[in-house]
Amino acid sequence: MRSHTTRAALRIFMTAAALCCLASAEGQDLTQDDISFEGLENLAFEKPVWTNGGIGQGHPELLTDGNTESDPYLGGPTRVGIDFEEVVLINGVHIWHFWLTNPIYEGNIVALSETLHFDDLLDGDKDRLNEIEGITTVFNTDAGDETYPETEAGKKIVFDPIETQYLHAWLGRNNVNQFSHWVEIQAFYNPALLSVDPEGKAAAVWGALKAR
Secondary structure (H helix, E strand, O other): OHHHHHHHHHHHHHHHHHHHHHHHHHHOOOOHHHOOOOOOOOOOOOOOEEEOOOOOEOOHHHHHOOOOOOOOOEEOOOEEEEEEEEEEEEEEEEEEEOOOOOOEEOOOEEEEEOOOOHHHOOHHHHHHHHHOOOEEEEEEHHHOOOOOEOOOOOEEEEEEEEEEEEEEEEOOOEOOOOOOEEEEEEEEOOOOEEEEOOOOOEEEEOHHHOOO
16 A cells, blocks of 8 residues: 555656646757657648748648658748647647758748737738737747758747647748748647656656657
């Protein structure tokens, strides 16, 4: 009985620890290698895609088809959006732009909203997102986040869980030419998980926020 009580207490303690890790993960200096979305549902898969027009190559559905190869890609639009078709909870976005020649893009922004539709925003609104009620910016190279060379690994963005129906993204020119090129956008929610290995050692597993 005493052993059972001890194990139960340990499980409670480790569950609390796992939840604490999840809550504080955004404030930690996680590298891209620390973050894994493996095994989690991609909530953006085959969801409707909106664009602000100017399509010169490809079609919008490429952004949510699950293919992260550099070609085919959607070329031209400077703003795109994904409609999850219902309110979902997410705390991670994985995004790819054209990466074959490792370009570096300007104006790379990702934001989320629960009720603010794509048509509620103008293209120039990207410069005042902090003034617009109902939208939460999770990544913005125009406001302090670092630009980066695109690779086949994409860019993983993690943040505190947000209830959202719409994902908004902007992209400007790159260091090679004036065009924007989109490949894939994925979205995930990671619950805090608790596991015990075969040797009986309890371990907090962050799932999407820490590689297993």
